[in-house]
Amino acid sequence: MDKHLITGGVPLLGEVRISGAKNSVLPILAGCLLTDDPVIIKNVPHLNDVTTIMKLLGQMGANLTISEGLTIEVEAGHVNVPYAPYELVRTMRASILVLGPLLAKHGQAKVSLPGGCAIGPRPVDFHVEGLRQMGADISVDGGYIQASVQGRLKGANLKFDIVSVTGTENLMMAAVLADGVTTIENAACEPEVQDLANFLNCLGAKIEGHGTKTIVIEGVKSLKGGTYTVLPDRVETGTYLVAAAMTGGRITTKSTRANILEAVLHKLEEAGAEISTGEDWITLDMRGRRPKAVDICTAPFPGFPTDMQAQFMALNTVSEGVGVMTETVFENRFMHAHELRRMGANIQLNGNTAQIEGIPHLTAAPVMATDLRASASLVLAGLVAQGTTIVDRIYHIDRGYECIEEKLAQLGANIKRVQS
Numbered sequence: 001m002d003k004h005l006i007t008g009g010v011p012l013l014g015e016v017r018i019s020g021a022k023n024s025v026l027p028i029l030a031g032c033l034l035t036d037d038p039v040i041i042k043n044v045p046h047l048n049d050v051t052t053i054m055k056l057l058g059q060m061g062a063n064l065t066i067s068e069g070l071t072i073e074v075e076a077g078h079v080n081v082p083y084a085p086y087e088l089v090r091t092m093r094a095s096i097l098v099l100g101p102l103l104a105k106h107g108q109a110k111v112s113l114p115g116g117c118a119i120g121p122r123p124v125d126f127h128v129e130g131l132r133q134m135g136a137d138i139s140v141d142g143g144y145i146q147a148s149v150q151g152r153l154k155g156a157n158l159k160f161d162i163v164s165v166t167g168t169e170n171l172m173m174a175a176v177l178a179d180g181v182t183t184i185e186n187a188a189c190e191p192e193v194q195d196l197a198n199f200l201n202c203l204g205a206k207i208e209g210h211g212t213k214t215i216v217i218e219g220v221k222s223l224k225g226g227t228y229t230v231l232p233d234r235v236e237t238g239t240y241l242v243a244a245a246m247t248g249g250r251i252t253t254k255s256t257r258a259n260i261l262e263a264v265l266h267k268l269e270e271a272g273a274e275i276s277t278g279e280d281w282i283t284l285d286m287r288g289r290r291p292k293a294v295d296i297c298t299a300p301f302p303g304f305p306t307d308m309q310a311q312f313m314a315l316n317t318v319s320e321g322v323g324v325m326t327e328t329v330f331e332n333r334f335m336h337a338h339e340l341r342r343m344g345a346n347i348q349l350n351g352n353t354a355q356i357e358g359i360p361h362l363t364a365a366p367v368m369a370t371d372l373r374a375s376a377s378l379v380l381a382g383l384v385a386q387g388t389t390i391v392d393r394i395y396h397i398d399r400g401y402e403c404i405e406e407k408l409a410q411l412g413a414n415i416k417r418v419q420s
């Protein structure tokens with residue numbers, strides 16, 4: 001199993017290119033199942049989760065061609081196995097995103113239940129219930145969701161009790177080929193949901209209202225092919241900016257967009273960073289200053305993203321003052337707190353809140369990654385710790401950060417990957 005070895009104390013300086021968004025490209029690749037025609041996806045990040053969904057589509061009978069590194073052509077006209085096995089779904093919950101497209105296009109699907117994960121139970125009941133309301137016959141048996149529909153799915157008025165990102169995406173994809181109009185109320189407004197809607201519209205779907213709480217989808221008979229460029233990754237952008245803020249550095253993130261992470265930029269400014277932005281870049285300057293602790297409360301977009309909570313906890317551990325962090329999206333997303341404590345961090349946990357009193361320096365220690373964003377927070381902690389931190393189980397980080405050690409090393413960090 002690979003590990004990261006990080007020797008802290010170097011302020012990050014320079015420029016880093018941001019990759020395409022993991023949480024956009026996964027639904028977009030699943031959405032390719034909705035058309036028989038070839039689809040070209042550009043700005044695809046090289047991530048383990050992308051490999052997993054490509055494997056899944058390939059097993060179903062799709063042809064996938066990778067060209068020029070960042071481009072994938074998908075041709076799903078020959079898909080004949082509408083089946084997502086447990087072996088693949090258990091490594092990546094987002095595999096559930098094939099359920100809606102398979103059912104809408106092929107009238108049937110068998111998809112493994114994803115089960116729990118390190119950040120909480122994460123059920124898929126909203127996905128299942130929404131598809132039922134659209135006329136699907138669904139049973140859950142032997143750990144699998146078995147779904148079928150006679151003819152086409154029917155448009156329906158759907159309403160989420162809690163905002164769900166992949167729930168909104170799955171039902172939006174199902175509705176694109178349904179008979180009639182579907183309305184999704186209390187829909188997720190995340191930029192990645194908007195990106196998926198824009199992608200589907202580029203193939204001929206009729207979706208309106210994406211980016212607001214009410215999405216309206218008028219079903220069409222079929223989708224055509226097309227070419228689409230994936231949105232930049234706002235969480236990767238935010239992670240590098242926090243790294244620069246913690247280390248007292250100055251970096252520019254390129255090929256990204258400031259308007260997809262305003263809540264994060266606002267908190268970085270509150271922490272004392274100077275931020276400037278252009279059309280496709282963000283510069284953060286924190287040279288010679290120690291960050292100030294910030295209070296955070298996670299919420300669906302446009303609120304502060306849960307996917308940046310762990311990185312800001314790392315920032316608070318070395319900031320001046322006390323920061324209170326409240327996690328409202330997932331039940332159990334503080335696993336990194338226990339590992340950060342092993343590096344000397346002063347963190348008190350109480351239910352879904354964490355109180356962090358900043359200290360001048362963390363101390364290097366062997367630590368264990370438990371999920372994707374938790375791993376990122378441990379790498380950030382390693383960048384400011386005295387000594388050499390060893391982060392174990394970094395396969396989690398490879399699911400969502402393209403070439404993280406190369407990108408950090410390019411900014412001057414002392415980080416390398418070793419095999420144990």
Ligand code: EPU
Nearest residue numbers: 023094122123124125126127162163164165166329330372
């Ligand atoms: N929920 C239910 N029932 C459902 C679906 C969700 O109770 O059927 C609950 C969840 O348990 C959770 C809340 O609703 O408490 C919100 O979960 P959501 O469905 O929005 O999460 P998700 O769609 O499974 C996506 C991202 C996550 C990100 C969350 C929240 C993808 C592939 N994953 O997950 O990304 O944290 O939205 O923004 O888009 C990550 O990238 O590290 C990551 C975990």
